Structures are given as C-alpha cells and as structure tokens.
Amino acid sequence: MTEPVLIRADASDHRVARYAAAAIVLSIAEAAIPTPLPGVKPGLANIIVLLVLLRHGWSEAAWVALLRVFAASLLLGQLFAPGFFLSLTGTLTTLALLAAAVHLPRRWFGPVSLSVLAAFAHIGGQMLLARVWLVPHEGLWGLWPVFSATATLFGTINGLITAKLLQDQRQ
Amino acid sequence: MHLRQWLLLLRPGDYAVVLAAIAATLAAGLSLWGPDLPTTAVIRAAGQTVASLPLDRPGVFDVKGPLGTTHIEVQPGRARVASDPGPRQYCVKQGWLTRSGAAAICAPNEVSLQLQGRREAYDSMSY
Numbered sequence: 001m002t003e004p005v006l007i008r009a010d011a012s013d014h015r016v017a018r019y020a021a022a023a024i025v026l027s028i029a030e031a032a033i034p035t036p037l038p039g040v041k042p043g044l045a046n047i048i049v050l051l052v053l054l055r056h057g058w059s060e061a062a063w064v065a066l067l068r069v070f071a072a073s074l075l076l077g078q079l080f081a082p083g084f085f086l087s088l089t090g091t092l093t094t095l096a097l098l099a100a101a102v103h104l105p106r107r108w109f110g111p112v113s114l115s116v117l118a119a120f121a122h123i124g125g126q127m128l129l130a131r132v133w134l135v136p137h138e139g140l141w142g143l144w145p146v147f148s149a150t151a152t153l154f155g156t157i158n159g160l161i162t163a164k165l166l167q168d169q170r171q
Numbered sequence: 172m173h174l175r176q177w178l179l180l181l182r183p184g185d186y187a188v189v190l191a192a193i194a195a196t197l198a199a200g201l202s203l204w205g206p207d208l209p210t211t212a213v214i215r216a217a218g219q220t221v222a223s224l225p226l227d228r229p230g231v232f233d234v235k236g237p238l239g240t241t242h243i244e245v246q247p248g249r250a251r252v253a254s255d256p257g258p259r260q261y262c263v264k265q266g267w268l269t270r271s272g273a274a275a276i277c278a279p280n281e282v283s284l285q286l287q288g289r290r291e292a293y294d295s296m297s298y
Contacts, residue, residue: 105184107182108183110181110184110185112180112189113182116188116192117188142203142204144203145204148192148199149196156192159185163181164172164177164180167180
C-alpha cells in the first residue's frame with residue numbers, strides 16, 4: 001500500500017485564499033450595482049489584486065486575480081458565458097501588463113499608476129475580445145471613450161484606496 | 172480624510188499617468204464623436220472621378236466638360252467652384268464648401284465637387 005499523499009497548505013496558500021475570498025466578495029457586491037453598459041463598473045476586486053501585487057509579488061496576485069474570475073463567475077451563474085470570457089481576457093491582459101509595470105521605479109510610480117494602467121489593460125483586452133468574437137463590427141470602437149473614461153476614473157480611485165490601505169498597514 | 176491627504180498618496184509619475192489617461196480619453200472622444208472635418212475634395216466629370224485634392228494646402232484645378240472649363244479652387248479646409256460655363260451658376264453661387272459630405276454640382280457641364288472626411292455620411296446619393 002502506498003502512503004496517502006498529504007498536500008499541506010503553506011502560509012502563501014492561506015494568504016492567497018484569504019485575499020481571493022475578499023476579491024470574490026467585492027465582485028459579488030459590485031454585481032448588484034446597476035450599470036448602463038457592460039464593462040462600466042468600479043472593478044473593486046482590482047484593489048485586492050494590486051494590494052497583493054505590492055505586498056507579496058506578481059505570482060500571488062495572479063493567483064488571486066484568476067481565482068476571483070472563476071469563483072465570482074461560478075457564483076453569479078456566469079461561468080463560461082460571454083461575460084466570463086471577457087472578464088478572463090481582461091484579467092489576463094492586466095496581469096501581463098502588471099508583470100512589466102511592477103518594475104517601474106516605485107519612487108515615481110505608486111499604486112495609482114499601476115491601477116490606471118491595469119484598468120486600461122483590462123478594458124483594452126475586453127474590447128479586443130469583444131471586437132474579434134462578440135461584436136465583429138468596427139462600430140464597437142464608438143464605445144471606447146466611455147470605457148476610457150471609466151478606466152481613468154475608477155483606476156484612479158481604486159489606486160488611491162490601494163495606496164491608503166498600504167499606508168495604513170505601514171503605520 | 173481631506174482631499175489634501177488623498178493627494179499626498181500620489182507620486183510624481185502618478186500625476187503624469189492620470190493626466191495621460193485623461194488626455195487619451197478626451198482625444199478618443201473628440202476623434203470618435205467629434206465633428207468630422209473634410210480632408211479631400213473629390214472632383215468628378217461625367218460621373219468619373221478626375222481628381223482628389225487634399226484640403227490641407229491651397230490649389231486650383233480645371234475640368235473640361237461639354238460646355239467648357241470649370242475652375243475649382245481649394246484652400247485649407249474648404250473648396251469652391253470658382254467659375255463655371257453653365258447658364259444658371261448654381262454651383263458657383265453655393266460658395267465655399269466647408270462640411271464633410273457637402274457637394275456643389277454643375278449639372279450642365281457635368282462636373283461635381285464634393286468634400287470628403289474620414290467617414291462617409293451616406294452610402295450613395297442620387298440626384
């Protein structure tokens with residue numbers, strides 16, 4: 001008889017689980033807010049992703065972000081629906097961009113920069129998928145200014161909240 | 172928490188990124204939703220396009236028709252039929268064309284002048 005394989009969760013696993021739970025709660029809460037256009041929403045879960053990125057590094061942030069996409073979609077009954085793929089694509093482009101942006105000099109670029117860049121990467125990835133797959137028409141770009149404004153506004157606000165949370169932790 | 176305390180959380184590069192995002196949003200809004208400025212003047216004779224003049228520099232163009240020569244004049248952002256041999260001079264009296272899609276048609280001499288922007292306002296027009 002072979003020994004049963006025991007998988008022990010280490011501190012990092014527990015951290016990822018805790019942060020992912022917080023991100024999922026924010027996603028679910030946010031889903032209750034009425035929105036005029038799919039894609040125009042605060043993206044509060046990104047606060048958690050940024051927090052994890054700046055505290056514990058990119059790979060834990062990627063775990064939290066992807067767990068959040070899958071679990072929130074599952075809970076909202078959206079798993080493998082178009083909205084799920086938009087969300088997943090947005091998250092993947094964001095993570096790709098953050099992997100590079102996290103190397104920006106911290107003295108000059110704080111959480112707000114990362115948050116705004118991440119918001120634009122998110123909406124950019126979603127728009128590309130929507131253009132290629134869901135609405136294959138050039139007219140879709142007519143919505144871009146709305147998404148760009150949303151990314152600017154909520155990217156800045158989420159970045160400020162992230163900066164505040166990091167500051168509170170340091171004190 | 173006061174506004175000043177929030178602003179203290181911003182680093183120099185953050186201001187640049189936020190300002191760039193605002194500028195990009197405004198630029199996108201203007202170019203996608205703003206007025207469509209004409210970029211070229213298309214000149215047709217007997218239904219065939221004979222010239223496409225860019226509207227960023229002045230120029231003149233003469234077109235021969237059944238009645239004689241129609242003179243077209245282009246200035247930055249606008250164009251007109253300067254003179255035409257037709258009897259009623261409708262296309263000359265229209266004066267300067269400035270809007271995308273605007274057209275001056277000298278029917279007797281079979282010459283037309285139309286301004287084009289980046290977008291086509293109509294699929295086709297018939298007169």
